[in-house]
Amino acid sequence: MAARYKLTDRQVRNLRPGTKLNDGGGLWVHCREGGSTQWVLRVTVHGRRREMGLGGIDTVSLAQAREIADKWRGLAKAGTDPIIERDKQRREAKRNLYLLEDVARDAFEARKADLKGDGKAGRWFSPLERHILPKLGHLPVTQIDQHAIKEALKPLWHSKADTARKALNRLGLVLKHAAAIDLNVDLQATDKAKALLGKTRHVPQHIPAMHWQEVPEFYDSLSDGTVVHLALRLLILTGVRSAAARHCRWEQIEGDVWTVPAEYIKGRLGRTRDFRVPLSDEAMTVLRDARAHERNGWLFPSPRAKNPISDMSMSRHMERRGLDARPHGFRASLRSWLADCTDASHEVAETVLGHKILNAVQAAYQRSDHLEQRRVLMQRWTDHVTGKSGALVRLAASDG
Missing domain, CATH: 1.10.443.10 (Intergrase catalytic core)
Known part of the structure; x- marks a missing residue:
């Protein structure tokens, strides 16, 4: 096995433009002609050479570069392409950052064809816009659970039960939409929230009618x-x-x-x-x-x-x-x-x-x-x- 840990911090900091130094085990530091210096890891997976960037020396130190390189070498040794795996992890991280408000609006767009007048009257989206999004819209949709929903709807659960019911129903549809685009959400969160909120005390008021x-x-x-x-x-x-x-x-x-x-x-x-x-x-x-x-x-x-x-x-x-x-x-x-x-x-x-x-x-x-x-x-x-x-x-x- 080739020797590792050949470099020192001083060598890395003093690297001249256009040169490369090898730390061993496939870890290189490369100072480009423009002056930016990057860490690069070279591995072989199933006979195919792969080269992946690990970040610049301004944000990743020599010790950190070695630690990161060890992680990706281990995956390569096990037969997993580290570049593909990293891209996958980045996509998953990005999915986890989908905010509820963005997903809710995307769900509304997807459902417009089923709504009267393409939902222009706003009756489908307004329960969410008025009662859910102001409190939860800034959160990643994957973080929405029954406790958050309960706190959002608690103020109107008994006083405006029909409105709360509509908001809960719409939110359930938004979570289903999130699951359909491969986000890791709890599809039972609305049912759990309903159980936590309990039975409403609200008595429905019918529209007054003439005898x-x-x-x-x-x-x-x-x-x-x-x-x-x-x-x-x-x-x-x-x-x-x-x-x-x-x-x-x-x-x-x-x-x-x-x-x-x-x-x-x-x-x-x-x-x-x-x-x-x-x-x-x-x-x-x-x-x-x-x-x-x-x-x-x-x-x-x-x-x-x-x-x-x-x-x-x-x-x-x-x-x-x-x-x-x-x-x-x-x-x-x-x-x-x-x-x-x-x-x-x-x-x-x-x-x-x-x-x-x-x-x-x-x-x-x-x-x-x-x-x-x-x-x-x-x-x-x-x-x-x-x-x-x-x-x-x-x-x-x-x-x-």
């Missing part, structure tokens, strides 16, 4: 033909969500059927399936009246006409009337009327509201949207809303 018996009087008051009045009328008559009514366009109407685009249907199912809404004679009248206000294709345009009216426009109208109920609550009014005044099956009644009631296997076989049964129900609901009969509705057993 179905009071809807006709309110509907009758929406008589001035303004955009807000007409939008509220359509919302009441059809039972759709606010977003669907506000974004209604005439090209969505074919005959007496309104096809609501998938992006305005809540839930993942809505990303792949439009929803047909049967329109009563009264609903068709409302839509024809709305065409007088049409701007940029919107039947219910905002004052600036670039976009449809906002949900707040309808909510504020009800606030100014001194009502506790809100526009979304008319869906609950309709659902209660269906339960109290019709014998519609649970499946048909839920379909009226566009709710997903089938699992993937059931949906593969049950493909009817019960349009004809819903047409009967929606006409009778219209009769009730406009002050006509609201008697018990009996339906045929099947659409056929």
